[in-house]
Amino acid sequence: MLVTHLYHSGCLVELEHHSLLFDYHQGELHINPNKPLYVFVSHRHFDHYNPEIFKIIHPHITYILSDTLRHKHEAHYVDINQEYDFNDIHVKTLLSTDEGCAFIVHVENQTIYHAGDLNWWHWDDEPRKDNEYQEITYKQEINRIKETIDLAFVVVDKRQEGDYLLGLQYFLNHVKARYIMPIHYFGDYTITKQLQQEKLNNPYMAEIIPVHHQNETFEIF
Numbered sequence: 257m258l259v260t261h262l263y264h265s266g267c268l269v270e271l272e273h274h275s276l277l278f279d280y281h282q283g284e285l286h287i288n289p290n291k292p293l294y295v296f297v298s299h300r301h302f303d304h305y306n307p308e309i310f311k312i313i314h315p316h317i318t319y320i321l322s323d324t325l326r327h328k329h330e331a332h333y334v335d336i337n338q339e340y341d342f343n344d345i346h347v348k349t350l351l352s353t354d355e356g357c358a359f360i361v362h363v364e365n366q367t368i369y370h371a372g373d374l375n376w377w378h379w380d381d382e383p384r385k386d387n388e389y390q391e392i393t394y395k396q397e398i399n400r401i402k403e404t405i406d407l408a409f410v411v412v413d414k415r416q417e418g419d420y421l422l423g424l425q426y427f428l429n430h431v432k433a434r435y436i437m438p439i440h441y442f443g444d445y446t447i448t449k450q451l452q453q454e455k456l457n458n459p460y461m462a463e464i465i466p467v468h469h470q471n472e473t474f475e476i477f
Contacts (some may be wrong), residue, residue, distance in 0.1 A: 257366065259407065259465070260286075261475040265372070265439040267409055271364045272308055274345065278359070278370040278409065279304040284471050285312065292316040294345060298372025303442070318342055322356035322372075330379025337400075350397040353377055353390050358397070366406045369431075371439065375411035376423035382415045394423060398430055405433040408462075408475065412438035414447050425456060433462040435476050445469060 258270040262283030267275040275293045277285075281303050287293055293314045295304045299322045309319070312330055319331035320342060326333045334340055336351040346362040354373035363366045376394040378387050408431070411442055412424050424438065441447055448466045456464075 257407070257476050258473055259435075259437065260471060261437060261465075261467045263470045264442055265370075265409070265411075267370065267437065267439065269368060269407065271366065274363050276361060276363070276368065277309070279372060280306050282306065287312070287314060289314060291345070292318065293351070294342065294361075295319045296359050296361075296370065297321045297325060297356075297368065297435060298350060298358060299354070301355065301373070304356075304372060320359075322412060324356045330381075345464040350374055350400060351393065353393045360401065360405075367403055369401070369405045369408040369410075369433075371409055371411050371423075373411065373440075375413065375430075375440070376419075376426060378416060380417075380419075380420055391422075395426065398427055401431050405431055406435065408433045408436045409439045410436050410450065411440040412447060413440045413442075414444060414450070415442075421454065421456070427468050428456060428458050428460070428462060432460045435465055436462050437465040437467065437474075441467070443470070 264281045265279040266281045267278045275291045277295045279298055294311050321331045321333055323333040323335050334349050336349050336357050338349050339372050340347045348360040350358040352372050352374045358372045358374040359370045367394040377390045410424050414420050
């Protein structure tokens with residue numbers, strides 16, 4: 257499996273027979289034209305959705321979009337907490353704590369999770385009830401994940417300052433994952449070194465992929 261961190265939350269996954277593109281915002285796209293391409297958009301915020309995706313030239317492309325983008329383009333639109341089949345891939349959705357959905361994709365005996373903006377958002381200047389909603393909803397949705405995740409794209413956002421690990425740590429404690437690629441960097445890759453210095457509780461021994469720059473590709477198994 258080849259995994260490319262494009263920019264921010266945009267990621268490209270190339271498997272033996274499929275390519276998956278998540279939340280493209282910017283970055284160089286090198287997509288194999290011989291494998292069907294599935295393009296996922298978790299919600300309509302500018303840092304997760306770029307209409308340039310509809311200019312991608314590919315012989316076999318399927319768009320799977322959050323219904324927050326409904327009626328904008330010809331595509332498959334998905335709702336929260338639902339399951340769908342698109343050709344030979346199976347997709348589950350979770351409720352985002354911000355807007356839209358997160359994706360769990362079953363393809364080629366692999367299970368891939370992309371958070372979108374599903375995160376334990378906690379902001380010191382927000383009302384307590386809003387922070388409580390974020391915590392309750394995030395835990396509720398992550399607890400819906402019962403399967404082993406082979407590759408998880410999990411939000412780690414330094415703007416949360418001392419609370420930036422809340423979502424990742426809860427995910428590590430409650431989801432059995434093989435590989436985790438942090439996302440939502442806004443191009444600030446100093447977070448990689450910072451994460452390596454953290455003492456995370458990691459009971460399932462997930463390998464956290466260290467992203468150092470835009471358009472970095474990793475081969476994982």
